[in-house]
Amino acid sequence: WQLAGLDAPQTVTTAYTLSLDTPENMGTAARQNAQRPLLKIKLAGDGDLERVAAIRHNAPDSTLIVDANEGWSAAQVEPFPPELAQLGVAMIEQPLPAAADAVLAEVEHPVPLCADESCHTSNDVDALAARYEVLNIKLDKTGGLTEALALKEKACQVGIDFMVGCMVGTSLAM
Numbered sequence: 001w002q003l004a005g006l007d008a009p010q011t012v013t014t015a016y017t018l019s020l021d022t023p024e025n026m027g028t029a030a031r032q033n034a035q036r037p038l039l040k041i042k043l044a045g046d047g048d049l050e051r052v053a054a055i056r057h058n059a060p061d062s063t064l065i066v067d068a069n070e071g072w073s074a075a076q077v078e079p080f081p082p083e084l085a086q087l088g089v090a091m092i093e094q095p096l097p098a099a100a101d102a103v104l105a106e107v108e109h110p111v112p113l114c115a116d117e118s119c120h121t122s123n124d125v126d127a128l129a130a131r132y133e134v135l136n137i138k139l140d141k142t143g144g145l146t147e148a149l150a151l152k153e154k155a156c157q158v159g160i161d162f163m164v165g166c167m168v169g170t171s172l173a174m
Contacts, residue, residue, distance in 0.1 A: 004145060015065060018055065023047065027054030034059040040093075044071040049083050056087045067093040074103055081109040086091035091134060094118065098167055104131040114163065121147055122154040129158045140167040 003007055018029045020042040033039060039062045041055055050068060065151075066084065072095045081092060094116040096104065101118050114134035118124065120141045128135065135155050142148040155162045 004149065006149075013038050017042060019066075020044055021051075021052065023050040023054040026051050027058045030055040030062070031058035034062060036062055038063045041069055043067045043068045045073065045076060048072075048080065049087075052084060052087050052089060064089045065091040065093065065114075067116070068095040070094050070097040074100065077104065077107050077109075081111045082088075085110040093134075093136060101131055112161070116165065117149070122150040125151065125154040125158060125160065129160055132160065134161045134163060134164040137162050138165045138167055 001005070014038045015038045016033055017040045017169050018026055018033070020026075021029070025040070030039065036059075037136065039055065039059055041052060041064060041099055043051060045068070048068070049068070052064065066089055072080065074096065078117070079096050080095070084092065089111055091112050091114050092109070094112040095101075095113065098118040101115075102118060112133035113131065115124075115128050115132040116136040116138075118132070119128055119137070120129060121136045121143070125135070135151070137148050137151050137155075139148050142151055152162055
């Protein structure tokens with residue numbers, strides 16, 4: 001942080017991920033992790049509303065974010081966000097495949113959308129600004145810290161929020 005000229009690191013809330021499974025198994029996993037302040041739920045399309053309902057029932061005080069991992073169809077993007085808003089979901093990550101997400105600019109959504117697979121470098125920000133309210137910045141995708149910081153700066157300039165994520169890597173790499 002010092003070499004990069006950044007502020008000293010502070011404690012941040014980490015999202016604990018619940019892996020894709022049946023609604024019953026995801027509900028059980030939520031109950032076991034209900035003390036965690038932020039749960040990230042992996043989704044896939046069919047059965048997602050039932051999964052989130054089971055998790056909400058078992059973790060009523062946790063903030064929920066969902067990650068569709070490009071798994072929804074365009075037909076699901078219109079009805080799912082209002083339903084998820086009623087279940088208290090705070091953010092929806094990458095609902096559509098990156099190559100098909102332009103339609104998000106025209107879809108009303110009461111829950112903020114977050115770009116993951118659609119977002120790689122600061123060059124992507126201008127196109128994503130009309131589709132997403134949040135960007136998931138990952139060192140693995142940006143190619144390193146310098147570009148990750150440039151992506152963060154550009155997101156801030158255009159008024160897009162961001163989160164920092166990781167893919168498969170060690171804590172040292174993060």
